[in-house]
Every structure is written in C-alpha cells, then in structure tokens.
Amino acid sequence: MSNGIREAARPDRPLRIAVQLAPEHARYSTIRDAVARLEDMGVDVLFNWDHFFPLTGDRDGLHFEAWTMVAAWAEQTSRVEFGSLVSCNSYRNANLQADMARTIDHISARDGGQGRFIFGTGAGWFERDYDEYGFEFGTPGSRLNALARDMPVIEQRWAKLNPPPTRRIPVLIGGGGVRKTLRIVAEHADIWHSFSSPEVLAEKLQVLRMHADAVGRDVSEIEVSVELRRASDADADALLDLGATFFTIGLRGPEYDFEKVARWLRWRDERSRG
Incomplete structure (x- = not known):
C-alpha cells in the first residue's frame, strides 16, 4: 500500500490462526x-475468555474460570x-497477575525450552461479572486508567520474580479506543487485537x-x-494487506465447528505459500 500502512507488520512475521474456545x-x-483436536489440526494459538458467566444462550448456563x-x-x-482473549485487569492485583503468568509460562515449557503463554489483557466491560463477584465496575475511563497504571507494575514484577519467566512474555492488549486504549497498546503491547473491518483497521x-x-x-x-x-x-485478504498477520476465530460450545477452523487453516497455508 502506498500510504505505508503495510509497514505495521514485519515482513518476516508468520501468518497465524488462533481459536478462542x-x-x-x-x-x-x-x-x-477440543483443545487436543485443535492443536493436532495445526492451530497456532488457543484462547479462552475471562468472564464468569455465559455471554450467549442461557446466561446461567455452564461456564468455567x-x-x-x-x-x-x-x-x-x-x-x-x-x-485468554482477554484477561480482565480489574479482577486481580497486578503483581498477582504477573506471578500467575510467570508460573503458567513455566508450566508450558518443554524440554528446557521457552514457555508458550500469551498475556492477553484488557480493561473489562461485562457489568454482571463485576456485580456478582464484588468488583467495582467504575467507568470505561476508570477501567482504562487502571490498565495503564497496572501494566508497568506487571512488567516490573516479571523482572523481580525468581525464577524469572522463560521468555519475554508476549503482551496482547485488546480494544480499539483511539485516545486511551491505542496509547496503552503503543506503550506496552506486542500484539494488538481488535474486531476491525478493513476500513476501520486502516484508520486505527x-x-x-x-x-x-x-x-x-x-x-x-x-x-x-x-x-x-x-x-x-x-x-x-484485505486485512492481511493492511498488516494483520494474526487472525482469530471464535468457537462456542457445546458443539464446536471444527470445519470452520479447517477452512481458515487452509487459507493460512495458501497465503503463507504465496
């Protein structure tokens, strides 16, 4: 693209498909x-979400933390x-989040290698989670201010832990607010996640x-x-041309649509060869 947006992705960055279960x-x-099957299929990343209740269907149905x-x-x-796509910053002390992330990082390491945990985080939005579990909901602005305050604390705790993380844990920040969220992304994120159309992605x-x-x-x-x-x-393809290299697919239970995943894995492989 002549406007240089394509520079947002490194040319050597692999194309990846993630599934959010x-x-x-x-x-x-x-x-x-489903986790075992998706790993065998060749999915690059697996996510869940950080809520306490279902977001669709029976709002008091089966759900896990x-x-x-x-x-x-x-x-x-x-x-x-x-x-998690994404963990809610409001639910947990910042230092505790860092320690949990470091521990999961070590659990996932194999044969002396590096861990595989991605620290996804965001400001939170689902009011029922807050009300029923006793957290202060606040406002979108106050929750984003808390995320901006806590990210340096998390990073500093990672530098103090013994043992330290096996690698520099990648930070994924979700959201598209142009004034606060994207500023936090610019300061702290290795991955920025959004629900953007090609037109919106170009602007953001x-x-x-x-x-x-x-x-x-x-x-x-x-x-x-x-x-x-x-x-x-x-x-x-338009999102890829704009610089996106990480594409996520949401699957909802109890019957997961594995063919949808297979289709996008074929797309990944075709574009990677191209």
Whole structure:
C-alpha cells in the first residue's frame, strides 16, 4: 500500500490462526478434547475468555474460570501458544497477575525450552461479572486508567520474580479506543487485537502509528490481530494487506465447528505459500 500502512507488520512475521474456545455451555471434558483436536489440526494459538458467566444462550448456563483453565492447557498441550482473549485487569492485583503468568509460562515449557503463554489483557466491560463477584465496575475511563497504571507494575514484577519467566512474555492488549486504549497498546503491547473491518483497521493503524511515534516506539514491533467472525476470504485478504498477520476465530460450545477452523487453516497455508 502506498500510504505505508503495510509497514505495521514485519515482513518476516508468520501468518497465524488462533481459536478462542468460549468456556460456556460445554463440560470441561468437551473443552479438553477440543483443545487436543485443535492443536493436532495445526492451530497456532488457543484462547479462552475471562468472564464468569455465559455471554450467549442461557446466561446461567455452564461456564468455567479462565486462568485455572489455561494453566491446565499449559500442561495438556505441547506446541500451541495460548492465553485468554482477554484477561480482565480489574479482577486481580497486578503483581498477582504477573506471578500467575510467570508460573503458567513455566508450566508450558518443554524440554528446557521457552514457555508458550500469551498475556492477553484488557480493561473489562461485562457489568454482571463485576456485580456478582464484588468488583467495582467504575467507568470505561476508570477501567482504562487502571490498565495503564497496572501494566508497568506487571512488567516490573516479571523482572523481580525468581525464577524469572522463560521468555519475554508476549503482551496482547485488546480494544480499539483511539485516545486511551491505542496509547496503552503503543506503550506496552506486542500484539494488538481488535474486531476491525478493513476500513476501520486502516484508520486505527494510522492512530496507532501516531501513538507509537509519540512514545518513541517502532510500530512494526506490534503484531496486528483481528477477529474474523463472518469475514470472507476477500475481507481477510484485505486485512492481511493492511498488516494483520494474526487472525482469530471464535468457537462456542457445546458443539464446536471444527470445519470452520479447517477452512481458515487452509487459507493460512495458501497465503503463507504465496
């Protein structure tokens, strides 16, 4: 692209497909089997989400907690990276989050290698989670201010822990707010995740570039992640042309659509060869 947006992705960055397994309406044995199948299929990253209740269907239906689940995935899997898309910063002390992330990082390491945990984080938004579990909901602004306050604390704790993380744990920040969220992304994220269309992504990448310039950071260091949802191949190709290299697919239980995943894995492999 002549406007230089394509620079937002490093030319040597691999194209990746992630699957978010919503931890709702399925027994854990079903989720565990799905994790094994998706890793065998060749998915690059597996995510859950960090809520306490289902977001669709029966709002009091089956549901499981995020961090304990990804700790189990750390032990179960051997190749995929994984995490929550995204963990809610409001629910846990910042130092504790850092320690949990470091521990899961070590659990996931194999044969002296590096861990595979991705620290996804965001400001939170689902009011029922806060009300029923006794957390202060606040406002979008106050929750984003807390995320901006806590990210340096998390990074500093990683530098103090013994043993330290096995690698520099990748930070994924979700959200698209142009004034606060993208500023936090520019300062702290290795991966930025959004639900953008090609048109919206083009606009927000320009804003992200401005924030990166303001904090003295090379925007090409930030991997661009986009949720595919109902995207066509043409939509995904347009997002790829804009610099996205990390594409996520949401699956909801109890019956997971593995063919949808297979389709996008074929797309990944075709574009990677091209």
